[in-house]
Amino acid sequence: MNRELESLDAVFREMPDLKVEHTGPRRTRIQVEADALPTLLELLKGRAGYLHLSAISCVDWPDTEEFELVYHLWSYQVSNLISAHTRIPYDPGRYVSVYDLHAPAVYFERDIHEMFGVWFEGCPDQEPFILTEWQGPPPMRKSFDTVAYVNDTFEWREYQPEWANDPSGGKG
Amino acid sequence: MSTDPNQAVACRTVDAEERSLLGRVLDRIADHCRARSLFVLHYCTGCGAIELPPTMTSRFDLERVGMQPMVTPRQADILLITGYLSVKTLKRVVMTYEQMQGPKYVIGLGSCTINGGMYWNSYATIKLLDRYIPVDNYIAGCMPRPEAIQQVFLDLMGRIDRGEAQAWKDYYRRYDWYLGQQQQLFGTNWQAPTDVVGEAIRYRLVGEQTLGSHTAHLERYAPYYDQLGIIRPEPARMKARPQLEVVSR
Amino acid sequence: MRPENYKPVQHSASHEYELYFGPNHPGIEGNYALKCVLSGDVVQSLRADGGYLHRGFEKIMEERLWIQNVALVPRICVPDPVPMEETYARAVEMLGGLEIPKRAQWIRALMLEASRVCAHLFYFGGHAATMGMYSNMFWGVTDRDLILDIFEEITGARIYHMYITPGGVRRDLPEGVLDRLSKVLDYVESRLPEFDNLFFDNAVVINRATGVGTLTTEQALSWGVTGPNLRACGLPFDVRRDDPYLIYDELDFDIPTETAGDAWARTLVRREELLQSIRILRQIIATLPKVGGPIRCALPNPLAWNVPAGSVYARTESSKGELGFFVVSKGGAKPWRVHVRGPSSMHAVHVLERLGPGSRLEDVAQIMFSLDACPPEVDR
Ligand code: SF4
Numbered sequence: 035m036n037r038e039l040e041s042l043d044a045v046f047r048e049m050p051d052l053k054v055e056h057t058g059p060r061r062t063r064i065q066v067e068a069d070a071l072p073t074l075l076e077l078l079k080g081r082a083g084y085l086h087l088s089a090i091s092c093v094d095w096p097d098t099e100e101f102e103l104v105y106h107l108w109s110y111q112v113s114n115l116i117s118a119h120t121r122i123p124y125d126p127g128r129y130v131s132v133y134d135l136h137a138p139a140v141y142f143e144r145d146i147h148e149m150f151g152v153w154f155e156g157c158p159d160q161e162p163f164i165l166t167e168w169q170g171p172p173p174m175r176k177s178f179d180t181v182a183y184v185n186d187t188f189e190w191r192e193y194q195p196e197w198a199n200d201p202s203g204g205k206g
Numbered sequence: 207m208s209t210d211p212n213q214a215v216a217c218r219t220v221d222a223e224e225r226s227l228l229g230r231v232l233d234r235i236a237d238h239c240r241a242r243s244l245f246v247l248h249y250c251t252g253c254g255a256i257e258l259p260p261t262m263t264s265r266f267d268l269e270r271v272g273m274q275p276m277v278t279p280r281q282a283d284i285l286l287i288t289g290y291l292s293v294k295t296l297k298r299v300v301m302t303y304e305q306m307q308g309p310k311y312v313i314g315l316g317s318c319t320i321n322g323g324m325y326w327n328s329y330a331t332i333k334l335l336d337r338y339i340p341v342d343n344y345i346a347g348c349m350p351r352p353e354a355i356q357q358v359f360l361d362l363m364g365r366i367d368r369g370e371a372q373a374w375k376d377y378y379r380r381y382d383w384y385l386g387q388q389q390q391l392f393g394t395n396w397q398a399p400t401d402v403v404g405e406a407i408r409y410r411l412v413g414e415q416t417l418g419s420h421t422a423h424l425e426r427y428a429p430y431y432d433q434l435g436i437i438r439p440e441p442a443r444m445k446a447r448p449q450l451e452v453v454s455r
Numbered sequence: 456m457r458p459e460n461y462k463p464v465q466h467s468a469s470h471e472y473e474l475y476f477g478p479n480h481p482g483i484e485g486n487y488a489l490k491c492v493l494s495g496d497v498v499q500s501l502r503a504d505g506g507y508l509h510r511g512f513e514k515i516m517e518e519r520l521w522i523q524n525v526a527l528v529p530r531i532c533v534p535d536p537v538p539m540e541e542t543y544a545r546a547v548e549m550l551g552g553l554e555i556p557k558r559a560q561w562i563r564a565l566m567l568e569a570s571r572v573c574a575h576l577f578y579f580g581g582h583a584a585t586m587g588m589y590s591n592m593f594w595g596v597t598d599r600d601l602i603l604d605i606f607e608e609i610t611g612a613r614i615y616h617m618y619i620t621p622g623g624v625r626r627d628l629p630e631g632v633l634d635r636l637s638k639v640l641d642y643v644e645s646r647l648p649e650f651d652n653l654f655f656d657n658a659v660v661i662n663r664a665t666g667v668g669t670l671t672t673e674q675a676l677s678w679g680v681t682g683p684n685l686r687a688c689g690l691p692f693d694v695r696r697d698d699p700y701l702i703y704d705e706l707d708f709d710i711p712t713e714t715a716g717d718a719w720a721r722t723l724v725r726r727e728e729l730l731q732s733i734r735i736l737r738q739i740i741a742t743l744p745k746v747g748g749p750i751r752c753a754l755p756n757p758l759a760w761n762v763p764a765g766s767v768y769a770r771t772e773s774s775k776g777e778l779g780f781f782v783v784s785k786g787g788a789k790p791w792r793v794h795v796r797g798p799s800s801m802h803a804v805h806v807l808e809r810l811g812p813g814s815r816l817e818d819v820a821q822i823m824f825s826l827d828a829c830p831p832e833v834d835r
Contacts, residue, residue: 255485
């Protein structure tokens, strides 16, 4: 554990009031304010060798009307995974892109924009990718009820118990 | 140009009954031959596609029943829908299906095509495949084993041979209904590039529900719809149009 | 198309044209589309178009109980489903603080490695097929079926096993299955020289695949490439060794690398990995009879199971690269959020779009296959 945290010393010197938590073997959790996150990622990449952006996850918290963005970074040198958590409010639902630091971010940001509707300032590509033919609201938001949508849009097959006896449906 | 196939093809006018009898015999012979050489277009729409390579390669060997994968829709006889269909894929499936030449057969693989299967509450996938294109056979299972896939092919072959696999004609006879179902998902302006009504005329499969309120917007591309000898229900949406008179030939 | 309906699109005079590659195309892996802009047969730019396999997994997982999701997760990646089950189960275990019995860990590793062998055999066939060589496909798929038979014996299903559940595995190994597995492995290994003759030593194939879709080490690092594709660029990174899970730190295996970074290097790395997986499986077969004990830890009633609140990121090395599950629980009966980081999401979109330009049209399918991109994982 210490080796992992030692490698972060340079980062702590710059950003002394980080909330760091050791959550398991090779897992570190950092809670950070939204405006400090790009600096943190830059320091992690430049000073501590966290080169690999494994994923960016977005979590919807309707109680506080916030999105939680989680940046998962992996260091090939010290074999540690940092999850940097930050929160942004629903309104205006904008954040900065970290594309200039980690090129793979563009895919995750595009995905989050599509599924949650968060806009990433400076992300080069936020065109629809999966939902090009979808007119509804961003589907991953908690306010979107998929069961209600399905009930409105699709019909159900009527169940006929005698099918169980004759799998061909009486046709042959 | 005469659109009456009886006059356009034969030198003498063929008596309708004679023609249909001869046609039926020929059809039966053709069906018998066709059932022994089927080309399968498998559209890998879902996870079921992973059981097709084993079915087609050496272990289960589909070729011994005279079937082969085919890569283009125009030469294929069977369209294999291998699993769940997202709405985005369904659009492509409808286009693919309409490009295939009749007679054509559709097999729905897995419970996802039957009733939505695992993804019954997913906003992205459709639940009932036969609402959008006619389906000949379904295979239950999630996912169906290669043996089940082979069994359904044998079953379909038998039905083609006996002249029973006629679901594709339903698409022409009730095109308006199918198009309506499709439009419900894709928007009311939806139409595939294929001229299905024209094909229905060509195959002489125009039924009572071939035209209707959903096909109304196709008419601006094909003025000859008006000259058809078809009794068409008065579509509710076309109020501005005058009462159509039935042209008898 | 009806002639009346046809409106020619007016383009400015150009030597470039647009070509849609997929979604229903024999050269493409699964249901996925690429929009290529070409000049002659050289790709100028390439745009990936996914979502044909979108099922809204992450959404519907939030609607189901923790235990119901066990049935859902393997369906995320079709050719290699076991790592999905494993990663989800491990994420839930990490959240709930469950201790997996030793025997279950060994059985899970066995399943994972057997699945990797399957996926790689499938891959050889797929890669050869993109060059128009189909015998390899027939061989690979048929040999893979022997392992599917073993899966069927252990779990009752060929592809989707739903065997790895949070807390352990569903049931113990049947009698004698390890012997049969070891025979299958001997057979697969004895087939490799024949694969060599047909494919790996084939001058045509080598010429066709070298220098296609080359990734440099820097590109691979900065584009987030993982798994065999990263190792083909000379970086020996493997989640199994660097972030070990289950009993992988007790196993003895090498991490094969190549330096060229092209399609051929990626295939060679996978061939070597197949051998390593067989080596791991042999170790497991030798050890497993000595590991006794239960196969599942005590679980609360699965239908009323509230997993403690928290968030974890579990990672696994799948046959395609690094697979991550970010699972958030609010302490309820259902997951609050599950985010799947499929290895192919990076390879099939980001990397492919950048590798495509400059290559020939006939190589596009090969590049996609050699990255082992799996569309269902991208679309989720
Ligand atoms: S029926 Fe099962 S195997 Fe088939 S597509 Fe649906 S989920 Fe996949």
